Each structure stands twice: as structure tokens, then as C-alpha cells.
Amino acid sequence: AQSVTQLGSHVSVSEGALVLLRCNYSSSVPPYLFWYVQYPNQGLQLLLKYTSAATLVKGINGFEAEFKKSETSFHLTKPSAHMRDAAEYFCAVSKPDLSGTYKYIFGTGTRLKVLA
Amino acid sequence: NAGVTQTPKFQVLKTGQSMTLQCAQDMNHEYMSWYRQDPGMGLRLIHYSVGAGITDQGEVPNGYNVSRSTTEDFPLRLLSAAPSQTSVYFCASSLLPGRGYEQYFGPGTRLTVT
Numbered sequence: 001a002q003s004v005t006q007l008g009s010h011v012s013v014s015e016g017a018l019v020l021l022r023c024n025y026s027s028s029v030p031p032y033l034f035w036y037v038q039y040p041n042q043g044l045q046l047l048l049k050y051t052s053a054a055t056l057v058k059g060i061n062g063f064e065a066e067f068k069k070s071e072t073s074f075h076l077t078k079p080s081a082h083m084r085d086a087a088e089y090f091c092a093v094s095k096p097d098l099s100g101t102y103k104y105i106f107g108t109g110t111r112l113k114v115l116a
Numbered sequence: 117n118a119g120v121t122q123t124p125k126f127q128v129l130k131t132g133q134s135m136t137l138q139c140a141q142d143m144n145h146e147y148m149s150w151y152r153q154d155p156g157m158g159l160r161l162i163h164y165s166v167g168a169g170i171t172d173q174g175e176v177p178n179g180y181n182v183s184r185s186t187t188e189d190f191p192l193r194l195l196s197a198a199p200s201q202t203s204v205y206f207c208a209s210s211l212l213p214g215r216g217y218e219q220y221f222g223p224g225t226r227l228t229v230t
Contacts, residue, residue, distance in 0.1 A: 009156065032216035043120075043206055043221035044159075051216030090158060094213045101166075102213040103174075104149070108158035 003027065004093050006107035014115045019063075019078040021110045023091030026072060032094040033074045035065055038109075039087045047089075050074060061085070086114045118142055122207050122222035129197040129229045137192040137225050139207030147210045148190040149174070149219070150182065152203040159206065165190055166212060197229045 007022040025031055032051050036044040048059025055067040065076045074091060091107040123138045141148065149164035161174030165184040179201060181193040190209075194201060204226050208219040 032213075034218055036221075041224075043223045044208075044219075045221070046218045049216060049218055094216065096214075101172075103161065103164070104213055104219060105161075106151075106159040108156060 003095065003105040004091050004107040006089075006091050006110050008110055009108065010111050010113065012113040012115055013081045015083060016080050019076070019081045019085065019112065021076040021089050021091075021112065023065075023074045023076065023107060024072050025074060025091075025093045027093060027095045029095060030069075033065075033067060034092040034094070034104075035059065035063070035074075035076050036090045036092060037061075037087050038090065044090060047076070081112075081114045083114050083116065086112055088112070120207055120209055120220050120222035122205075122225050124225060125223065127225060127227050129194070129227065131197060131199060131229060133197050135194050135197070137194075137205055137207075137227075139190045139192065139222060140188050141190075141207075141209040141220070142188065143209060143220065144187060145209035145220070146187070146212050147217075147219075148184065149208050150180070150190070150192045151206045151208065152176065152201075153206060153224075154203050162192065162205075194227075199229045201227065202229045203227060 005024045034049045035047040038044045048057045050067045058064045063078045088109045088111045090109050120141045146167045150162040151159040160176045163182040165171045207222040210219040211217040
């Protein structure tokens with residue numbers, strides 16, 4: 001099974017509308033979870049992360065994500081989309097492999113388009 | 117504090133040529149890694165290192181070599197370039213990932229192999 005699954009490779013929303021980007025993970029131990037954003041022709045930068053403290057995590061630029069263990073989900077939301085939010089978003093997990101070595105595993109990304 | 121730097125930004129190679137992609141970080145991070153990004157496939161781990169002198173293979177290591185002689189530098193070598201290695205390459209660094217530390221990414225190297 002994939003460690004990280006992002007549903008929807010492309011998502012379009014109108015400016016001012018709710019943004020919801022979905023991420024589900026698989027892990028036999030409590031994972032660390034991350035959302036990164038990539039603007040065109042740039043590297044990835046951290047939006048927010050979950051490290052087993054509060055289940056609702058607030059990040060930069062008005063984004064937040066909620067860790068739901070029962071649903072193995074870590075969906076990213078923003079109440080009101082701005083044009084500047086157009087980018088590609090990656091969900092990632094840090095978890096141990098069979099040898100116990102922690103590694104980062106990335107989802108395949110969701111490209112967010114914001115319509116005027 | 118420059119963070120993670122990568123050179124070059126762009127490179128065109130002919131099939132069979134070799135080259136080294138440079139990566140350096142100034143945050144004293146133990147963990148460094150190389151990814152390739154291809155459309156629809158996210159980021160795939162090529163090689164990683166948990167400290168100077170220690171490297172290991174990731175998901176797609178074939179055709180690539182790495183070394184880690186210092187904490188700061190983690191070069192990626194393409195031994196004999198192939199068109200399948202056309203991609204965008206990212207270097208990243210972090211403290212050891214077992215405690216939820218995030219990775220810091222370089223700006224990327226866009227490589228085309230003809």
C-alpha cells in the first residue's frame with residue numbers, strides 16, 4: 001500500500017472559496033506528517049507539520065490541517081482561497097522502514113488552480 | 117544563513133556524459149537527501165545520508181552515486197547520463213527525521229539529457 005495518497009492531482013477553486021486538499025497515509029506507528037508547497041520553478045517549503053501534539057495544526061498563509069487517526073487522514077484546508085495560493089502541494093510522512101530507519105515519503109502532489 | 121544551495125540551476129547533457137550536481141547546507145544538519153521530481157510522480161528519493169561518511173540508497177538509486185565527506189556537502193554524481201534521467205533534482209537537509217523535523221529544500225537543478 002502507498003504510504004501517502006493524495007486524492008486529486010488537480011484541484012480548481014474560485015477565489016474566496018474553501019480549499020480542501022486530501023491526504024491519507026498508511027503507517028503501523030504514529031507518523032509525523034507534513035504539508036509542503038511548491039511555487040513554480042522553486043523548491044518546496046514547509047506549510048505545516050503534525051508531530052503528535054495538537055491534532056489541528058495551523059500553518060503559514062492561513063492553511064491548517066487536522067490529523068484524524070481513525071480515518072488515517074491529514075487533509076489541508078484554507079477557508080478562503082487567494083490567487084497567490086496557486087501552486088503544487090505535497091503531503092509527506094516521516095516513518096520508520098523495516099530496519100527502523102526513519103525516512104520521508106512524499107505523495108504525488110496536488111496542483112491547485114485558483115479561478116478569478 | 118544561505119540554507120540549502122544547489123548548483124547548477126540548469127544543465128543539458130548528452131547521453132553517456134557524466135556530471136556532478138552540487139548541494140551544500142549551512143545549518144549543521146545530519147540528514148541530507150536527493151530527490152528527483154517527475155510529472156505525476158511526486159518526489160522520489162535517490163540517495164540519502166545520516167551523517168558524514170554514511171550514505172544509503174533510496175527508491176531510485178540506479179545510475180547515481182553519492183558521497184558525504186563533510187556535514188555540509190552532499191554531491192550527486194550521474195555516472196553515464198541517460199534520457200530517463202531528465203528531471204528536476206532537489207537536495208534537502210534536516211535534523212535526523214525520527215523526531216518530526218522538517219526538511220529544507222534547495223531551489224532545484226533542471227537537467228535535460230539528449
